[in-house]
Amino acid sequence: MRILGVDPGLRRTGFGVIELDRGQVRYIASGAIVVPADQPMSERLRTILANLREVVRQYEPDISALEKVFVNTNPASTLLLGQARGTAMCALADAGLAVHEYTALQIKKSVVGTGRATKHQVQTMVQHLLRLNGLPPPDPADALACAICHAHTGQLSERVLAIDAQTGATVNLPRHRKTLRRGRVIGHG
Amino acid sequence: MRILGVDPGLRRTGFGVIELDRGQVRYIASGAIVVPADQPMSERLRTILANLREVVRQYEPDISALEKVFVNTNPASTLLLGQARGTAMCALADAGLAVHEYTALQIKKSVVGTGRATKHQVQTMVQHLLRLNGLPPPDPADALACAICHAHTGQLSERVLAIDAQTGATVNLPRHRKTLRRGRVIGHG
Structure with a gap:
């Protein structure tokens, strides 16, 4: 599964594409x-809309x-940020992606x-988790972090559902998630 | 010249198309x-983006x-309004229209x-100026008012430029505009 993370802003809109394959994230x-x-x-x-459309066309995220x-x-400032954010959201939805x-x-x-966590800690962990050679710049790092967050959340849901199917027990999903989140990141420790 | 006026909102986005022909606006x-x-x-x-795109396709504004x-x-609320507004703006720009x-x-x-002016006064004047049979609802009325405003502004610029060409005098455009705006609406009194 390919995940596109986006960190929208009027001046700079960061984007990051990762692939989630058997529990491993790949840049x-x-x-x-x-x-x-x-x-x-x-x-x-219009520039944000057109370029995000191009990113989706080029990297084909799911x-x-x-x-x-x-x-x-x-x-x-809030209105301006909202305008940039709305543009990014409708660009993604218009390209057929769930947001x-x-x-x-x-x-x-x-x-x-x-x-x-500080901005620098996020950059460092993104570099580590995706095995990048250098520290990613702030905007792409935030976008990649968002994509990684979605990968982890999706993985957790799948694992919890799997346990549920095996044991037949009712699993308390929110609590289970919380515990896992507080520990180390799964599959990339 | 066809003018598309838009009054963006997250729940309701009003739109209105008018034609400006020899100083007269037409619904x-x-x-x-x-x-x-x-x-x-x-x-x-995405619904706002897709529908505004359809409005442009159908009525072909300039x-x-x-x-x-x-x-x-x-x-x-500001962020939400910004998101709706950003979507409307990028939809129009993406359709090739100046905004x-x-x-x-x-x-x-x-x-x-x-x-x-009150909301009701705007609705009444829009009905009068465009010779509509009934009072237009608030959202379309605001959108039509916006389109009419652009028509008047454009007309004034043209008239002032015309005077300038005839007399050769330097015309104080902002002051001239202000005086005309305070009086009755030109060409539709």
């Missing part, structure tokens, strides 16, 4: 869509994952093991 | 894209106009003659 590609600030807003958004944002800064959303807390817990 | 079509609230966000945005929003409510933005103040001044 496929990553980058950032950089949009000049001197263009009209509609043109900037599913996508997006960071859920919480905002409490000034309303004008899963994860909070920064979920992503950090899944990738680093703690919700209080 | 072509209007409506609202209504999105069920129980769908995932990406699906809701240009588009969008209401500029100012937000000071809660950040979560002009007007503030609510500009639209009300242009259509009603005062920036303090």
Whole structure:
């Protein structure tokens, strides 16, 4: 399964593609869509839409994952971020992909093991988990982390369902997940 | 010249198409894209994108106009509105249309003659200016008002430029515009 992670922003939209194969994540590609600030807003958004469409065409992901944002800064910035985010979401949906959303807390817990991880810790763990030669830049790293988070979440669900099928017992999925998340990342320790 | 006005929202996105022909505005079509609230966000945005694309395909506008929003409510609503607005903007730009933005103040001044106009006054003036049989619903009315605002703004620029060419004098465009906007709407009194 190929997962496309996206970290949307008006100036820089990070993207990262990974493959999940028998419990192992593998790096496929990553980058950032950089949009000049001197263009009209509609043109900037069109650039994000067109480039994400191109990323999907080129790397053919099966599913996508997006960071859920919480905002409490000034309303004008929130509106601009919302516009970029809406563009990314509709681009992915328009390309036929389901869009899963994860909070920064979920992503950090899944990738680093703690919700209080720094940006640098996320970059370092992404480099480690995907066996990259160098530290990925912040935007692609966040996008890759989001994709990894989706891979882990999906894996956990599958494992829990498998246990359920074997034992016939009712499994408390949320609690089970929490325990696993707090420990080391599964399959890439 | 055909103008598509759009009033974006997550639940209801109003649209209105008018034609500007020798200083007269003519009604072509209007409506609202209504999105069920129980769908995932990406699906809701995809619906807005797909339907606006269809509106452009069907009515073939030459240009588009969008209401500029100012937000000071809660950040979560602002983000959601931004997402809907970003989707509408990139849909229009992706369909090859230039997107002009007007503030609510500009639209009300242009259509009603005062920036303090109520929603009902906007609906009434849109009905009057476009010679509609009934009062248009709020969302299509706002979209049509936005399109009418663009028509007036474009007309004024053309007139001022015409005067300039005849007299050879330097025309103070902003002041001229302001005076005309405060009076009755030109060409449809």
